[in-house]
Amino acid sequence: QKEVEQNSGPLSVPEGAIASLNCTYSDRVSQSFFWYRQYSGKSPELIMSIYSNGDKEDGRFTAQLNKASQYVSLLIRDSQPSDSATYLCAVNPAGGTSYGKLTFGQGTILTVHP
Amino acid sequence: GAVVSQHPSRVICKSGTSVKIECRSLDFQATTMFWYRQFPKQSLMLMATSNEGSKATYEQGVEKDKFLINHASLTLSTLTVTSAHPEDSSFYICSASKMTGTSNTDTQYFGPGTRLTVL
Numbered sequence: 001q002k003e004v005e006q007n008s009g010p011l012s013v014p015e016g017a018i019a020s021l022n023c024t025y026s027d028r029v030s031q032s033f034f035w036y037r038q039y040s041g042k043s044p045e046l047i048m049s050i051y052s053n054g055d056k057e058d059g060r061f062t063a064q065l066n067k068a069s070q071y072v073s074l075l076i077r078d079s080q081p082s083d084s085a086t087y088l089c090a091v092n093p094a095g096g097t098s099y100g101k102l103t104f105g106q107g108t109i110l111t112v113h114p
Numbered sequence: 115g116a117v118v119s120q121h122p123s124r125v126i127c128k129s130g131t132s133v134k135i136e137c138r139s140l141d142f143q144a145t146t147m148f149w150y151r152q153f154p155k156q157s158l159m160l161m162a163t164s165n166e167g168s169k170a171t172y173e174q175g176v177e178k179d180k181f182l183i184n185h186a187s188l189t190l191s192t193l194t195v196t197s198a199h200p201e202d203s204s205f206y207i208c209s210a211s212k213m214t215g216t217s218n219t220d221t222q223y224f225g226p227g228t229r230l231t232v233l
Contacts, residue, residue, distance in 0.1 A: 032220045043207045043227040044158070088157065092220045100146055100211040100220040106157045 003027060004091050006105035013112055019076040021108050023089030026070065032092035033065055033072045034102065039085045047087075048074070079112040086110070115141050118210050120225035127198055128233055135193045135228045137208030143188040144210035148222060149181075152205045164191040198232040205229050 004025045013019045021035075032051055036044035050056045050063040050072065062075040072091075076083055089105040117140040127133050137147055147164040162183050163171040170183035182194040191210075195202055206229075209222040 034221065036224075043224040046221065046223065049221055090222075100222065101148070101160070101163060102220075102222055104158050 003093065003103045004089055004105040006087075006089050006108045008106055008108060010109040010111050013079050013110070015079060015081060015112055015114050017079050017112075019079045019083065019110055019112070021074040021076075021087050021089075021110065023072045023074075023091075023105055024070055025072070025089075025091045025093075025103075027091070027093040027103075028067075028070065030067075030070075030091045030093050033063070034090040034092075035061075035063060035072075035074045036088040036090060037083075037085045038088055038107070044088055076110075079110075081112045081114055084110055084112050116210075116212050116221075116223040117141050118208065118223050118225040120208055120228050122228060123226060124229045124231075126231045126233065129199050130197055132194055132196045133198055133230060135195075135206055135208075135230075137191045137193070137210070137225050139189045139210040139212075139223075142210075142212045144212060145188060146211045147185060147191040148209045148211075149183060149191075149193050150207045150209070152207060152227075158207065161193075166191075195230065198230070200232045203230055203232045 006023050034049045035047045038044040048063045050065045056063045060077045064073045086107040086109050088107045090102040119138045121136045145166050149161045150158040152158050161176045164183045164185040166185045172178045185191040207227040209224045
């Protein structure tokens, strides 16, 4: 079983819709969770981090964490074609220590069509 | 901010030569930096963790004698691919964890990557 799992997609949504990206993880002691966006041929850029159960909102992005279900998601409201990218879920299995090593999912390809 | 740079952005070399890639945190100090490799249409693969002032920690299956890592300061880590071969052609990306006080946060900020092509 993979440590961090994402649906590889592609996920296709129309412009203006809500895109929902999901991620599950296997290590129950994980404490830190991250969403990165990666455009084709570019390196990942941080979108959001979340550490506590519940929702965290930043602009059009909302991260949701449910540690009991070992599930973290990212919602993108009012999706734009510029949001088309691969979204990587990352988990720190070490529980937020100074070591900081992350485990990445394989990424979900999102396509927003006009 | 949290800006990480890499140099060079792209390099083409002949088989058997060595290539050095630099990773710098421009506006923060990073005790720990990470080196990843990414093949087309695949996810990031962690190669090693670079710790300032100590030896790097390599992931299983990564040859430490082939991928030399030096973390000489709190803002610079280097990866040297020695005796490169065509199968080493890949996208190499570094990241850095931002220090807050005396310990790192666990947020990683990525450099723009270096695309290595070995002929």
